Amino acid sequence: MTQTPDPAPPTPTRPTSGRRPAAVLVGFMGAGKSTVGRILADRLGVDFVDTDVELVRRTGRSIPEIFESDGVEGFRVIEENVVTDVLDNHGGVVSLGGGAVTTAGVREALTDQRVAYLNVSPERGYARVSGTDRPLLATEDPAARYAELLAERTGTYASVCSFEVDADADPETVADAIVAQLARELM
Numbered sequence: 631m632t633q634t635p636d637p638a639p640p641t642p643t644r645p646t647s648g649r650r651p652a653a654v655l656v657g658f659m660g661a662g663k664s665t666v667g668r669i670l671a672d673r674l675g676v677d678f679v680d681t682d683v684e685l686v687r688r689t690g691r692s693i694p695e696i697f698e699s700d701g702v703e704g705f706r707v708i709e710e711n712v713v714t715d716v717l718d719n720h721g722g723v724v725s726l727g728g729g730a731v732t733t734a735g736v737r738e739a740l741t742d743q744r745v746a747y748l749n750v751s752p753e754r755g756y757a758r759v760s761g762t763d764r765p766l767l768a769t770e771d772p773a774a775r776y777a778e779l780l781a782e783r784t785g786t787y788a789s790v791c792s793f794e795v796d797a798d799a800d801p802e803t804v805a806d807a808i809v810a811q812l813a814r815e816l817m
């Protein structure tokens with residue numbers, strides 16, 4: 631007699647609102663995720679969430695303060711919680727912090743999303759963030775650190791994205807390119 635195998639137990643899922651972001655923006659520091667995300671949300675007539683802003687709002691601490699007290703590992707834990715919660719519950723445009731994709735749980739949460747990778751060159755990207763308070767660039771040679779980290783992360787951005795746009799262009803042009811790609815995805 632053949633035995634019917636037991637059905638697989640249901641996969642545990644996080645409680646969600648059933649909404650899904652219109653688009654999620656990833657890419658390195660200075661790619662323009664925060665800037666373009668707001669423009670894109672306006673174009674689409676939807677809300678905008680920047681997960682770094684949300685993280686600061688929820689913790690009541692600045693990003694440099696969190697890096698100082700909890701280190702990069704502590705920051706990533708808080709970031710993963712905020713990012714996965716926002717992805718589960720937000721229906722608009724979501725911009726992530728540049729390093730969020732280095733966490734496995736974030737990459738997992740991005741698998742069924744529309745993910746735009748803002749691909750910036752080291753020269754353009756660094757010129758935009760040079761002199762700002764991004765903790766990972768608080769080194770003796772921030773330009774070298776920037777180029778090194780960007781090279782390290784490029785494969786990860788490419789692996790989680792649905793499509794890539796040239797982020798060296800001005801913010802309006804980058805937003806246009808994303809709208810065009812989203813329209814293609816609907817066809």
Ligand SMILES: Nc1ncnc2c1ncn2[C@@H]1O[C@H](COP(=O)(O)OP(=O)(O)O)[C@@H](O)[C@H]1O
Pocket residue numbers: 657658659660661662663664665666728758759797798799800801804
């Ligand atoms: N496409 C762009 N062209 C020129 N400047 C930009 C562009 N995108 C962003 N910026 C500027 O670069 C800086 C960093 O942009 P931001 O949106 O914070 O990048 P990210 O969130 O990817 O780190 C800001 O001063 C912003 O005004």
Ligand SMILES: O=C(O)C1=C[C@@H](OP(=O)(O)O)[C@@H](O)[C@H](O)C1
Pocket residue numbers: 657658659660663664682693726727728729730764765766
């Ligand atoms: O690349 C990173 O690891 C980081 C990027 C920053 O966000 P932006 O990419 O928006 O600058 C911010 O989350 C933090 O300073 C760490």
Ligand SMILES: [Mg+2]
Pocket residue numbers: 663664680682725726727728
């Ligand atoms: Mg940002």
